[in-house]
Amino acid sequence: MNRRKVLQSVTAGAASLLLPGCAGSVALRQRYPSRPRVRLGIDQLVASDFAVLANKRVGFITNQTSVDQSGTMSRVVLQRGLGNRLTALFGPEHGLDTRAKAGDHVANAVDPITGLKAYSLYGEHRKPTSAMLENVDVMVFDIQDIGIRSYTYISTMILAMEACGEAGKAFVVLDRPNPLGGLRMQGPPLLPGFESFVSQVPVPYLHGLTIGELARMAIAKGWVAKAPELTVVQMAGWARRMNWADTGLNWVATSPNIPNWESPFYCAATGILGELKQVDIGIGTAKPFHYAAGPGIDGVALAKRLSEQGFRDIAFKPYQSQVKPGFGGVELIINPKGQTDLMAVAMALCAEVVARSGKAPLSGSNPATRSLFNKVYGSEALWTALETGGPWQALVADWQGPLKQFAADRTAHLLYR
Numbered sequence: 001m002n003r004r005k006v007l008q009s010v011t012a013g014a015a016s017l018l019l020p021g022c023a024g025s026v027a028l029r030q031r032y033p034s035r036p037r038v039r040l041g042i043d044q045l046v047a048s049d050f051a052v053l054a055n056k057r058v059g060f061i062t063n064q065t066s067v068d069q070s071g072t073m074s075r076v077v078l079q080r081g082l083g084n085r086l087t088a089l090f091g092p093e094h095g096l097d098t099r100a101k102a103g104d105h106v107a108n109a110v111d112p113i114t115g116l117k118a119y120s121l122y123g124e125h126r127k128p129t130s131a132m133l134e135n136v137d138v139m140v141f142d143i144q145d146i147g148i149r150s151y152t153y154i155s156t157m158i159l160a161m162e163a164c165g166e167a168g169k170a171f172v173v174l175d176r177p178n179p180l181g182g183l184r185m186q187g188p189p190l191l192p193g194f195e196s197f198v199s200q201v202p203v204p205y206l207h208g209l210t211i212g213e214l215a216r217m218a219i220a221k222g223w224v225a226k227a228p229e230l231t232v233v234q235m236a237g238w239a240r241r242m243n244w245a246d247t248g249l250n251w252v253a254t255s256p257n258i259p260n261w262e263s264p265f266y267c268a269a270t271g272i273l274g275e276l277k278q279v280d281i282g283i284g285t286a287k288p289f290h291y292a293a294g295p296g297i298d299g300v301a302l303a304k305r306l307s308e309q310g311f312r313d314i315a316f317k318p319y320q321s322q323v324k325p326g327f328g329g330v331e332l333i334i335n336p337k338g339q340t341d342l343m344a345v346a347m348a349l350c351a352e353v354v355a356r357s358g359k360a361p362l363s364g365s366n367p368a369t370r371s372l373f374n375k376v377y378g379s380e381a382l383w384t385a386l387e388t389g390g391p392w393q394a395l396v397a398d399w400q401g402p403l404k405q406f407a408a409d410r411t412a413h414l415l416y417r
Contacts, residue, residue, distance in 0.1 A: 313338020
């Protein structure tokens with residue numbers, strides 16, 4: 001596909017409004033009336049009588065999102081089934097209870113639910129040490145991911161896999177749905193030299209993989225320096241076309257700013273913009289990631305401009321910042337059943353907010369902010385485009401080759417139709 005056709009395709013179609021009621025609740029757990037259609041990896045493990053863990057001492061990478069189909073915490077399920085063979089817990093960013101703010105270091109602790117020591121993998125260490133693994137034969141990973149490359153639960157899994165490979169320990173992933181579905185592959189690649197804890201593996205920004213599929217691909221592609229013996233306990237009943245509501249499962253907030261199952265869609269659209277200074281994406285409000293605003297922006301004019309871009313399955317509503325006086329912009333209304341290119345939307349938002357605020361988000365950012373922004377995006381291309389005023393559509397066009405290659409590369413590692 002040539003660049004002109006790509007530029008046409010990313011802006012084709014008319015915007016449509018989200019159905020009433022899909023904004024979701026901000027409660028810790030979002031409930032649905034229907035019986036769950038999907039059996040999670042933890043449910044399948046129990047059904048097998050913990051066969052893959054037989055006679056092994058188990059370490060468990062977990063947090064509040066690790067629940068079975070009925071909502072029982074996975075660490076409780078494992079302790080009931082394994083007894084004292086469950087020897088230690090390990091927690092990612094945001095801690096076992098998922099309440100720590102983004103970037104806040106988490107200390108080692110004793111888990112009040114199981115009484116086990118919980119090692120933090122987002123404190124002094126981000127990779128399990130040999131001492132942490134001394135009483136472990138197999139490490140089990142069961143955490144709900146959100147399908148976005150920069151979300152650090154991926155990085156925690158990859159580094160833990162590497163540690164287990166180095167120590168001769170086996171690794172088991174209890175699979176979970178990708179809340180963005182399994183078909184959406186969108187966004188920039190990760191270029192060499194930009195690998196970090198917010199971009200650990202070279203997949204598109206939205207990769208369309210389950211966490212188990214990602215683990216399989218990481219080992220096959222050599223993204224884990226020292227690979228362990230890997231087992232993925234597959235789900236039953238999950239299909240790639242499903243969004244979270246289709247699964248019938250309850251949602252548990254994966255972190256303070258991902259309170260409901262629609263949140264990953266909004267995080268994909270505004271998360272990169274939020275890495276800049278002098279912007280407002282709704283952090284600190286009841287709708288984190290739902291907004292795109294900057295100083296001095298006319299929200300009515302911006303909403304009109306974005307609506308004219310022809311993005312499908314998304315609408316833009318003028319917004320006056322609730323947390324930053326003088327900041328204006330738009331509220332996003334996304335249809336989670338649609339297939340709008342969320343990363344094209346993200347690029348349009350970055351370009352418009354930066355340009356309409358006199359590039360204040362760039363000038364207000366220090367070198368450390370710029371470095372992190374580039375690592376999240378995966379290269380310097382977006383920053384350069386924002387500085388020079390280059391068209392955001394050119395960035396989207398440049399992704400198409402890498403996306404096509406990734407789609408081909410991932411096929412051998414998929415577990416679900």
